[in-house]
Amino acid sequence: MGVRRRSGTFLLQVNPILCDGFGHCAELAPELVTTDEWGYPIIVNEPVPLANAAAYESARYAERGCPRQALHIQRFSEKKPR
């Protein structure tokens, strides 16, 4: 797991071209991802603080568990907010 950072934020992002709507991310990270009527993910738009360890954990699960490897986690340090 490495060093756990408490400052900064992260954002789960999906590559919509790779995504085929398997829906694993909505199962693995229900606090971040919901699905639309066609089964494609709708991901929380605002950066989530890294201090929210549970959300970060499930984002990592979703990233690992995506069958199309379409998800990635974008991390932002606190000095440069979006």
Added chain:
Amino acid sequence: MIAPNTLPRLMHGASDRPLSLSQHESTFGSSPLSTSLLEELEASGLTGRGGAGFPTAQKARLIREQRGHSKFMVVNAMEGEPASHKDQALLSANPHLVLDGAEYLASIIGANNIAICVARDNPTVVNHLERALHERSRRSLRGPRLELHTPPWRYVAGEESALIHWLDDNESLPQYRPRRPHILRIGHSPALVDNAETCANVGLIGRYGAAWYRGLGTPENPGTTLVSVTGAVDRPTVIEVELGTTLRSILRTAGADPDPLAILLGGYGGTWLHAKHLDTPYNNAALKNLGVATGAGVIVVVPQGACGVVETQRVVRWMANESARQCGPCAFGLPSLAEDLTHIAHASRDADTAYHRLLERCGVIEGRGACRHPDGVIRFIRTAIEAFAADFDTHRRGAACAGSRATRHYASVPSLEREDELVWE
């Protein structure tokens, strides 16, 4: 040299045949490539004419600062918008002005390749360009290599990342770009993509300088632009106007219906504007307050008595068919938006339900595609709901308005390949 503050600039010396290289040089003067081209371009305040309206100098500087021995300059004359004819008109009048501009931009960024992209479905323009390139190659072989590329015509094939994808890998599909600005690359070489009209403007700025260029237009949006006017007009035309002319005088010049119901600005990914705003100047600075933009320079005039719902539905149905089917929200979302609009247009029993579902789906789909194709369709629908509020109300009450039974339509769309099914697979 063209006198300052006179109007035909881009279409100067236009006749029924494109100007040959010698005619071009006697009309516009030979091209003195000044060393301060990028400064002139920055001082001129030229914005891109392909739809986004991004400052050209800023984009060129971004690519200039990239490292790499080989770079590409790509001229985008794909003209995906069915209602737009400006690139065709420009390349059929002054092809060498566009090529000059492309050479100036290539020298700014240090490109050794220029790719000119025209849809292969338009053989007239392909012929004109082949002839122009032949004339140039006979004159001198120095400078960057000019190449003509002819991708197949599709709505999204003219999107810049799809065009680069075609040049790179022969697939006209948009690419995923999570971070902006994104440097598009052909192989490993950075590429600058500019619209053909933008290149023609650069061709003028490189010759006559920024001060001359600012002689027409407003301080925020200097220069002139080409506008394709279709719909309720005597005959569809491409006219060159000064940026800042009012919409009403543009319509008068084009011979359009003087008292329309609404106009479509910017193309099929663009925005509807109600006719009460017709005295607004035609430039992005003034139109931004109304939430609209000039886009790709398209104006479609819809007269009184036509049904805005039916016009919108036909365009959205075609746009849904033109999706590249890469992203789920676009591939499935746009056909369902078109289906909702069909329910409203037929004023069936569930028209009101379909209306609310349409608004909800617009919010869900927005911003979730790899390119801006779905966002453009949603902007189109939202502004249609504003501009044609009366028509939408009538249809939601279950009574189709009189205009929706008319057989004449104003926003023309190419025929669908498969009318009955919109979704692949």
